[in-house]
Each structure stands twice: as C-alpha cells, then as structure tokens.
Amino acid sequence: MPTVAFLGLGAIGAPMARHLARSDWGLRVWNRTASRAADFAAKYHEHGVTHAPTPADAARGADVVITCFPVSTDVESLLDGPEGLLAGLGRGAILVDCTSGDPTTSKRIAARLAAQGVGYLDAPVSGGVVGAEGGTLTVMIGGDAATIEKVRPVLEAFGKKIVHCGGVGTGDAVKAVNNALLALHLWSTAEGLAALTSAGVDPAIALDVINTSSGRSNASMNLFPERVLNRAFPRTFRLALLDKDVGIAAQVAREQRIASPLLQLTAELYRTAHHALGEEADHVEVVKWVEQLTGTVIEKK
Ligand code: NDP
Numbered sequence: 001m002p003t004v005a006f007l008g009l010g011a012i013g014a015p016m017a018r019h020l021a022r023s024d025w026g027l028r029v030w031n032r033t034a035s036r037a038a039d040f041a042a043k044y045h046e047h048g049v050t051h052a053p054t055p056a057d058a059a060r061g062a063d064v065v066i067t068c069f070p071v072s073t074d075v076e077s078l079l080d081g082p083e084g085l086l087a088g089l090g091r092g093a094i095l096v097d098c099t100s101g102d103p104t105t106s107k108r109i110a111a112r113l114a115a116q117g118v119g120y121l122d123a124p125v126s127g128g129v130v131g132a133e134g135g136t137l138t139v140m141i142g143g144d145a146a147t148i149e150k151v152r153p154v155l156e157a158f159g160k161k162i163v164h165c166g167g168v169g170t171g172d173a174v175k176a177v178n179n180a181l182l183a184l185h186l187w188s189t190a191e192g193l194a195a196l197t198s199a200g201v202d203p204a205i206a207l208d209v210i211n212t213s214s215g216r217s218n219a220s221m222n223l224f225p226e227r228v229l230n231r232a233f234p235r236t237f238r239l240a241l242l243d244k245d246v247g248i249a250a251q252v253a254r255e256q257r258i259a260s261p262l263l264q265l266t267a268e269l270y271r272t273a274h275h276a277l278g279e280e281a282d283h284v285e286v287v288k289w290v291e292q293l294t295g296t297v298i299e300k301k
Contacts, residue, residue: 005028006020012128018133027050029049037052061090120168135157143167182218186219243273
C-alpha cells in the first residue's frame with residue numbers, strides 16, 4: 001500500500017483527501033492554515049491520518065504526494081528551503097499536482113523534480129465539489145504513462161475517469177480550455193437571458209426551451225436553474241479561480257500563435273468581473289455582473 005501525502009485542504013482538496021483518508025493508507029496532510037489540517041487529522045485519526053507540520057515532513061517517506069493549491073506557482077514556492085517539498089521527497093516518489101495549473105510552471109516543476117529522481121504529473125480535476133464528495137471526478141493528466149499507472153489506484157480513490165492527455169502540461173492545458181468554455185457559456189447565457197428578460201420573457205420559460213434545443217450547456221441546464229433563477233448563488237468555486245483558468249487558456253492559445261479572439265475577450269471580461277466582485281465571489285456570481293451591465297435581474301417570475 002502506498003504512503004500518501006495531501007497538501008492543500010481547500011474547497012475541493014478537502015473532499016478529495018477525505019476519500020484517501022478512508023482508504024487507510026496512512027495519509028499525512030498539510031495545509032497553510034495549520035488548524036484545517038489539524039482538524040482533518042483529528043477527524044480521521046482512527047484511519048491513521050496524521051498532520052504534518054511542514055511540506056517536507058508530509059513528503060518524507062511518501063510514495064505519492066498530492067498538491068491542490070490555487071495556482072502552479074503556489075506549488076513551486078513550496079519546493080525549496082529546509083521545510084520545502086524537495087527536502088522531504090525521496091527518489092522514486094511521485095508528485096501529483098491536482099492544482100488547475102499552467103503548463104509552463106508545471107514543466108519547470110517537473111524538471112526540478114526529475115533532477116532529484118522524483119516523478120511529476122499535472123493532474124487537474126473536473127466535476128466540482130459535488131464530484132469530489134462523490135469520488136466521481138475526472139482527472140486529466142500530463143506526464144508519462146508508466147508514472148500514471150503507478151499512481152492510478154490512488155487517483156481512483158477520488159476519480160472516476162482518468163485520462164492521459166499527453167506530456168507534462170497537457171492536463172493543465174485541457175483543464176484551462178474546459179473552464180474557458182464554462183466561462184464563455186456562463187457569460188453568453190447570461191447575456192441572452194438578460195435580453196429575453198428585458199423583452200418580457202420569463203427566463204425559466206426561455207431555459208425550458210433552450211435546454212431541449214441546440215443552445216444548451218452545463219450553464220443553461222444546471223447552473224442557471226439551480227443557482228441563478230432562485231438567487232441561491234452557493235459558493236463552491238471562486239470566480240478568482242475561473243478568471244485564472246481563462247487567463248491560462250488565453251495564454252496557451254497565444255503561445256501557440258492560434259487566432260483566439262473569443263478566448264482573449266473572455267479572459268478580459270472575467271478579469272474585470274473578478275476585480276469588481278472580489279476574491280470570495282463564486283464563479284456563477286459573474287451573472288450578477290452581467291445583470292449590472294444590462295440593468296436586468298434574471299430570476300424566476
Ligand atoms: P480554495 O481557495 O478553496 O483552497 C485553496 C487551498 O490552497 C487552501 O488549502 C489554501 O490554504 C491553499 N493555499 C492557497 N494559497 C496558498 C499558498 N500560497 N501556499 C500554500 N497553500 C496555499 O481553492 P479550491 O480548493 O477551490 O481550488 C484548488 C484548485 O482546484 C484550484 O486550482 C482550482 O482552480 C481547482 N478546482 C477547484 C474546483 C472547485 O469546484 N472548487 C473544481 C475544479 C478544480 P488556506 O487554508 O491556508 O487558505
């Protein structure tokens with residue numbers, strides 16, 4: 001049985017780590033705000049979960065180290081120093097970064113780890129907090145196939161679909177483009193429903209039509225009915241993180257010198273909305289920003 005460490009017990013990291021805790025793999029957890037990791041370890045004490053005081057302590061002797069932070073540079077900033085990951089990671093260990101990261105930083109991290117005989121996979125996830133709680137996430141991975149096979153049983157604790165996308169950085173790139181599409185669908189659906197609301201159509205009726213027609217998306221089928229029309233706007237995935245993802249997708253397109261006017265515009269729009277709504281706003285709250293711009297409220301009549 002592999003020894004596993006998990007670093008980053010945030011909105012999605014904590015429910016992912018819970019599945020590993022229940023697997024009785026002698027999980028060690030580390031979190032920047034130490035009390036979160038201490039509480040987590042106390043709750044799963046019977047399963048052998050322990051709280052590591054530093055990233056180095058979490059990584060020492062671990063076969064698989066999983067990280068889940070907002071951005072790749074957060075992972076990079078934890079590599080060095082006497083308390084850093086590199087001080088604890090042993091030869092043959094594998095770092096699986098579940099951050100929705102950026103390919104350039106991932107490649108840099110992979111090179112630094114390789115110099116120490118440590119494997120690296122960028123392995124962002126999709127499926128949201130609900131998917132993390134249910135253990136049904138999709139894990140999209142950049143790295144080599146043999147390394148993926150070594151960690152597959154660990155990833156299967158929280159992932160239902162595990163996809164090898166290509167070399168290091170490709171998991172990040174696929175995740176960023178997926179989320180850019182989510183961002184685009186959210187914004188465009190909000191604009192369309194704002195126009196229809198203003199023209200006197202009940203948005204619930206408009207969605208009833210759209211969701212059996214060709215304009216439907218996850219935004220129209222799930223997010224608007226469950227979070228917007230009832231004004232619930234639960235906080236599950238921060239707008240700040242979606243802004244980051246769209247920015248990565250736009251950058252990937254620029255680096256490939258691919259014409260990408262919509263990706264670049266979406267990145268601009270989300271940067272503005274993030275600035276206006278702040279760090280804690282949920283991604284679906286971008287609809288409130290479109291409502292402000294259009295002078296409408298998209299709610300069930
Ligand atoms: P949160 O903001 O909820 O949690 C972030 C975690 O990272 C916390 O544990 C936080 O610690 C820690 N952290 C933040 N900055 C640093 C730092 N500089 N050094 C060390 N630790 C740090 O984010 P999520 O859990 O929502 O997201 C994590 C990643 O997963 C992101 O890349 C996101 O895009 C992705 N993701 C999120 C989904 C979701 O539905 N939430 C869905 C799919 C992917 P502390 O407790 O101290 O604040």
